[in-house]
Amino acid sequence: MKLATRVRKFPFWSWVWFILGVLYFVLPLLATFEFSLTMERDMIGFKAYQKAFADKDFWSTFGYSIFLAAMTIIVSIILIVPTAYWIRLRLPEARRLVEFITLLPFVIPAIILVFGLIRVYSSPVTIPFTEIPLGQPLTNFKFGTNVLIVGGYMVLGLPYMYRSVDTGMRTVDVRTLTEAAQSLGANWYVVVARVILPNIRTALLSGALLTFAIVVGEVVLASFLGVNTFGPYLFLLGQHRAYEPAALTFTTFLLTWAAMGIIQLITGGQGQASGAH
Amino acid sequence: MTQTALPASRMRTPRSKLRNWIGVIPFFLFAILFIFLPSVRLFIGSFTNEAGQFTFENLVELFSQDYIRNSYLLSIQISAVTALGGGIFGFLLAYSVTVGGLPNSLRSALVTFSGVASNFAGVPLAFAFVATLGRTGFVTVVLKEVFGVSIYDAGFNLYSFLGLSLTYMYFQFPLMVLVMTPALDGLKKEWREAAENLGANTVQYWLRIALPILLPSMLGAMILLFGNAFGAYATAYALTGGRLPIITIQIGAQVRGDVLHNPNLGNAMAMGMVFIMAISLAGYSWLQGKTERWLR
Numbered sequence: 001m002k003l004a005t006r007v008r009k010f011p012f013w014s015w016v017w018f019i020l021g022v023l024y025f026v027l028p029l030l031a032t033f034e035f036s037l038t039m040e041r042d043m044i045g046f047k048a049y050q051k052a053f054a055d056k057d058f059w060s061t062f063g064y065s066i067f068l069a070a071m072t073i074i075v076s077i078i079l080i081v082p083t084a085y086w087i088r089l090r091l092p093e094a095r096r097l098v099e100f101i102t103l104l105p106f107v108i109p110a111i112i113l114v115f116g117l118i119r120v121y122s123s124p125v126t127i128p129f130t131e132i133p134l135g136q137p138l139t140n141f142k143f144g145t146n147v148l149i150v151g152g153y154m155v156l157g158l159p160y161m162y163r164s165v166d167t168g169m170r171t172v173d174v175r176t177l178t179e180a181a182q183s184l185g186a187n188w189y190v191v192v193a194r195v196i197l198p199n200i201r202t203a204l205l206s207g208a209l210l211t212f213a214i215v216v217g218e219v220v221l222a223s224f225l226g227v228n229t230f231g232p233y234l235f236l237l238g239q240h241r242a243y244e245p246a247a248l249t250f251t252t253f254l255l256t257w258a259a260m261g262i263i264q265l266i267t268g269g270q271g272q273a274s275g276a277h
Numbered sequence: 278m279t280q281t282a283l284p285a286s287r288m289r290t291p292r293s294k295l296r297n298w299i300g301v302i303p304f305f306l307f308a309i310l311f312i313f314l315p316s317v318r319l320f321i322g323s324f325t326n327e328a329g330q331f332t333f334e335n336l337v338e339l340f341s342q343d344y345i346r347n348s349y350l351l352s353i354q355i356s357a358v359t360a361l362g363g364g365i366f367g368f369l370l371a372y373s374v375t376v377g378g379l380p381n382s383l384r385s386a387l388v389t390f391s392g393v394a395s396n397f398a399g400v401p402l403a404f405a406f407v408a409t410l411g412r413t414g415f416v417t418v419v420l421k422e423v424f425g426v427s428i429y430d431a432g433f434n435l436y437s438f439l440g441l442s443l444t445y446m447y448f449q450f451p452l453m454v455l456v457m458t459p460a461l462d463g464l465k466k467e468w469r470e471a472a473e474n475l476g477a478n479t480v481q482y483w484l485r486i487a488l489p490i491l492l493p494s495m496l497g498a499m500i501l502l503f504g505n506a507f508g509a510y511a512t513a514y515a516l517t518g519g520r521l522p523i524i525t526i527q528i529g530a531q532v533r534g535d536v537l538h539n540p541n542l543g544n545a546m547a548m549g550m551v552f553i554m555a556i557s558l559a560g561y562s563w564l565q566g567k568t569e570r571w572l573r
Contacts, residue, residue, distance in 0.1 A: 094298070235515055
């Protein structure tokens with residue numbers, strides 16, 4: 001073979017696609033940023049950001065979103081880590097069934113999920129298979145809706161969280177770790193909380209950040225369940241303001257960027273994709 | 278007496294096997310409360326009439342009422358168009374950073390950015406596109422003042438099928454990049470060398486070797502994109518305010534207030550969506566199985 005064909009040509013088309021891709025990525029962000037800086041006539045400034053961040057409702061709704069994200073992450077970890085661990089160690093025959101369940105959220109979009117949740121939980125809670133009431137509908141009081149929305153968010157994050165945890169456990173060989181810990185006299189609680197959890201912390205962090213990215217801007221579950229989080233707030237703000245929503249949109253983007261950037265860093269480029277918006 | 282200090286490796290008896298299932302009860306309880314009960318309720322509802330009796334009426338109405346059928350069609354069209362467009366563009370991008378000869382540093386930048394963009398959706402995405410391609414958007418104005426092209430005079434409208442598709446593309450093609458980059462890595466150098474030694478040119482190599490190997494994973498990824506767009510609600514609602522009646526928006530209206538005056542018809546609409554999503558997921562996993570034969 002001739003030398004000339006061995007030497008790589010300048011990859012012209014690759015550059016064309018890449019630059020087109022970069023433009024598609026960057027232009028909307030640039031446009032939003034540029035727009036958010038022009039709140040005052042003939043001046044570039046951060047007025048829109050000042051105004052947006054000065055709003056009390058922004059902090060209360062945003063804080064509430066972060067609170068819900070934290071609850072979702074904590075309860076997900078408490079539920080999924082022992083389950084994945086147990087399946088690896090004691091119950092491999094349940095693996096296919098559980099993996100199938102963790103994929104179901106891909107089939108049930110958020111709008112359907114919230115529809116079903118409202119249908120089920122807007123009637124009074126009864127003892128199963130009877131009409132004897134146990135309490136009022138979950139959608140009628142604050143704690144009830146919080147339980148529903150955290151449960152719903154756990155469903156949305158389930159595929160990512162489960163996969164992260166399961167992959168993490170595959171790489172650290174939980175069986176050997178467990179046997180070593182038990183031979184040193186550790187009980188189940190100590191094994192899970194002090195041996196397994198610290199060993200899968202990168203997997204947990206990446207699952208948690210992905211869940212965070214899903215929950216913080218989420219609008220479907222929140223608005224239909226009537227929970228005042230950041231998503232519905234931003235939507236309403238967009239109905240009667242122009243510049244502040246742009247400022248918050250750009251901020252949201254930076255947050256998503258931070259979450260994904262950290263995932264990339266800690267997992268060494270093995271980032272995951274989420275989807276279904 | 279003998280119960281105190283048993284070693285970890287206990288003998289496995291059938292009874293302890295059954296006891297093992299106790300460990301997964303909390304997970305199944307969660308799945309029943311937040312996944313199964315809501316879906317079963319919608320499922321049963323879609324086969325029930327207002328008197329509470331079993332019926333196929335709701336399903337028949339899905340196809341006989343024009344505006345429901347059209348909503349499904351519109352959703353399917355927009356999902357198919359963005360899956361195909363996002364799929365092709367995403368594939369070309371993934372190609373350019375893997376086997377396309379671009380520097381490796383660009384690859385990790387692209388993958389990171391794709392991770393961000395595929396998660397950047399809903400209300401913020403809609404606002405970003407209004408600032409970009411809206412009537413006074415950045416790109417609209419630049420095209421008008423610098424290039425003298427007025428896209429709105431030419432018939433473009435962000436709040437239309439095309440506008441929504443362009444917006445969806447922002448999370449569609451990055452997802453394709455994320456799925457296809459590892460698949461393209463699976464193309465072995467030896468295959469190309471073997472093909473060249475046997476006298477194949479680049480076009481022959483791609484048409485006869487690389488693309489047939491990649492085809493299942495490309496199709497599978499595009500099905501994934503289809504489902505991704507099909508279930509989207511917030512982006513469309515925030516952008517068009519419900520003027521483009523895709524199926525998720527119709528279901529949303531039904532949840533807010535019984536606009537159809539038949540709650541069970543709403544259930545049937547939801548089940549129809551789940552049905553289409555389930556078919557696409559099944560297609561995806563079937564194609565995944567085909568892919569793993571070659572790309573490992």
